[in-house]
Amino acid sequence: MLTPKFVTTPEELHQITRLSQDNLATTITPEEKIKEGYVTWPYTPEILGTLHAISPSVIVKDGARLAGYAIVLTRECAAVYPPIENAIRQFSAIRYKGRPLLDHQVYFMGQICVDPDYRGKGVFRLLYEFHRQQFYPQYEMLVTEVSTSNPRSLRAHLSIGFTIADTHKDEIDEWNVILWDWT
Helix, strand or coil, X not given: CEEEEECCCHHHHHHHHHHHHHCECXXXXXXXXXXXXXXXXXXXXXXXXHHHXXXXXXXXXXXXXXXXXXXXXXXXXXXXXXXXXXXXXXXXXCEECCEEHHHCCEEEEEEEEECHHHCCCCHHHXXXXXXXXXXXXXXXXXXXXXXXXCHHHHHHHHHHCCEEEEEEECCCCEEEEEEEEXX
């Protein structure tokens, strides 16, 4: 049975690390990247533990097995996780509904990944629905970036209600900044 929940154990952090490593853009084939999508940033159990202490991530379990994860990053995470600093700088230049994006109550998706055995079985939607149930109304929206070379991920995000707020290029890639507005 697929169950969404917050991370509660060190073993779950290790499971996230393994799934992340197995789906990194640098560890899968170009064909897999196109067909299955990929993740960009590696996460260690130490980094995840530090982030989890600020705000726990969301996972979907099938018994003891990790079916997928969605890493939660708040603004406070920038002090301990440098990659979010660059994203926050980029997000600060975006306007949404007539105001700077970061003037809204937002938090960030650090990464989402579904185990290949569970793709197409609703895990992606379960992860995000749990986010909305847990974080609204404290937050108005969830913001993340998806590489323009990762069309599977972008389609999946758009299908549940995300919209493209901006596109930009940095030293790593070209990114769509997407948001899911819950208001």
